[in-house]
Structures are given as C-alpha cells and as structure tokens.
Amino acid sequence: MAEKILLWMTVNGEARSAEVFPMARLLDVIREDWGLTGTKEGCGEGECGACSVILDGVLVNACLIPAVQAQGGELLTVEGLARKGELDPLQEAFLHHGGAQCGFCTPGMLMAGTHLLAQGGPGDEAEARAGLAGNLCRCTGYNRIVDAVLAARREHP
Numbered sequence: 116m117a118e119k120i121l122l123w124m125t126v127n128g129e130a131r132s133a134e135v136f137p138m139a140r141l142l143d144v145i146r147e148d149w150g151l152t153g154t155k156e157g158c159g160e161g162e163c164g165a166c167s168v169i170l171d172g173v174l175v176n177a178c179l180i181p182a183v184q185a186q187g188g189e190l191l192t193v194e195g196l197a198r199k200g201e202l203d204p205l206q207e208a209f210l211h212h213g214g215a216q217c218g219f220c221t222p223g224m225l226m227a228g229t230h231l232l233a234q235g236g237p238g239d240e241a242e243a244r245a246g247l248a249g250n251l252c253r254c255t256g257y258n259r260i261v262d263a264v265l266a267a268r269r270e271h272p
C-alpha cells in the first residue's frame with residue numbers, strides 16, 4: 116500500500132496540512148480531514164459541479180483532483196467567501212434573488228460564480244450561463260442563479 120504524504124496547502128487564507136494517501140481525492144481531504152463540508156459530493160465523476168473549488172485561481176472539480184496534485188496550492192472553498200461573518204456580495208445576491216432552493220448545488224454555484232467575477236465577467240446573460248454550465252441544479256431552473264451572478268457583477272463591478 117502507498118505511504119501517506121504530508122499534504123500542505125493554504126486553505127481560505129490559512130495554512131493547513133493533513134497526512135493523506137497521494138491518490139486521496141482533494142474532495143475527501145477538504146471534507147473529512149479539514150471538516151469543510153460546504154463542498155458537496157454529487158456525482159463523484161466530474162459531471163455535476165457540486166464539488167467546485169478554486170485551486171490556484173482555477174475552478175476545478177475537487178472529486179477529480181488527487182491530493183498530491185494540490186500540494187502547496189492555494190485553495191478557496193465556499194467557507195472562504197464570507198468575511199468576519201458578513202456574506203460576500205455574490206452570496207448576498209443569491210439570497211436576494213432566490214438563487215438557492217434545496218441548497219445542494221449552491222456552494223459549487225457560488226464558487227463558479229466567484230471564478231467568473233474574479234475574471235471580470237460575466238458581461239451578459241450568455242456569458243453567465245456559459246460560466247455556470249459545469250454546475251447542475253435540480254431545483255431553480257437556473258434563471259435565479261444567473262440573475263444573482265449578473266446582479267453581483269452589476270452592483271460590485
């Protein structure tokens with residue numbers, strides 16, 4: 116059996132480490148070793164986006180990333196969005212536009228939206244839909260989520 120490695124990363128601005136098997140999924144390390152259960156597991160195979168996180172500025176599916184590949188990286192999870200108990204503008208926009216219903220997709224949607232906003236987008240509805248295309252939602256019909264992302268872009272350019 117492979118030996119465990121010491122994984123160390125910056126997670127939501129803080130240094131974190133864990134002893135993990137190299138091929139452990141980053142998703143399991145996030146949820147089980149670090150207790151950051153905001154990141155969800157839906158399909159476990161890169162299709163649903165529920166496990167979306169931002170790793171070194173790139174939006175990734177944590178269910179597909181081996182822990183060893185994330186070594187030394189900078190990770191942002193949904194827990195890192197709020198500051199000092201204050202929701203960030205995108206979270207506020209989800210709240211005001213009804214962007215969450217059951218909430219299962221919401222952390223992943225927020226991370227995909229955060230990534231879009233960090234890149235200066237979305238410029239219009241089509242760009243918002245394209246940027247969220249990797250994230251599935253069974254409840255909202257997407258319109259309210261798209262509205263929320265566009266509102267966050269408009270109100271916090």
Ligand code: FES
Binds near residue numbers: 157159165166176179
């Ligand atoms: S759980 Fe990772 S994409 Fe679905």
Ligand code: FES
Binds near residue numbers: 251254
């Ligand atoms: S709010 Fe239920 S899956 Fe999106």
